[in-house]
Amino acid sequence: MSFDAATFPYVRMYRPAGQPRDVVAEFAEFGALLARRQPFVIVCEPRSDEQGEPTRDERTQVALWKREHRAALKQYVKGMVMIEPDSARRLAAGPFAEYSSRFWGYPVEVVADSEQAHRLAQAWLNQ
Numbered sequence: 001m002s003f004d005a006a007t008f009p010y011v012r013m014y015r016p017a018g019q020p021r022d023v024v025a026e027f028a029e030f031g032a033l034l035a036r037r038q039p040f041v042i043v044c045e046p047r048s049d050e051q052g053e054p055t056r057d058e059r060t061q062v063a064l065w066k067r068e069h070r071a072a073l074k075q076y077v078k079g080m081v082m083i084e085p086d087s088a089r090r091l092a093a094g095p096f097a098e099y100s101s102r103f104w105g106y107p108v109e110v111v112a113d114s115e116q117a118h119r120l121a122q123a124w125l126n127q
Contacts, residue, residue, distance in 0.1 A: 003029045009040040010121055013080075021054070023061045030065075034072040041121035042080040043114075046089075066104065078124040079107040081117040 004012040084090040100108040
């Protein structure tokens with residue numbers, strides 16, 4: 001995944017087409033966002049079908065990074081909103097969002113479009 005902070009505090013998270021996953025680079029970008037020491041919301045575009053399951057090593061790296069940055073995540077990430085226009089896929093993403101909320105420690109919600117995503121993100125930032 002890559003992060004686009006051009007519209008900070010709304011941070012777009014996306015997977016560049018055709019690029020393999022680079023967990024080290026992803027967390028360098030995420031760490032740079034946390035280093036700003038300002039609240040933000042992550043907005044995810046629809047997931048592509050080309051994404052595979054993370055490897056055991058990738059899951060371990062994620063868990064270790066999250067543990068190391070737990071306090072900053074809690075303080076600065078106000079939530080993550082996933083945009084999924086397809087109603088069946090949106091429904092199927094519900095359990096993933098619930099698990100992600102517990103894992104990361106911030107709310108994760110799935111919405112139908114960018115307008116809903118922006119409203120939810122703004123509500124989180126206003127809290």
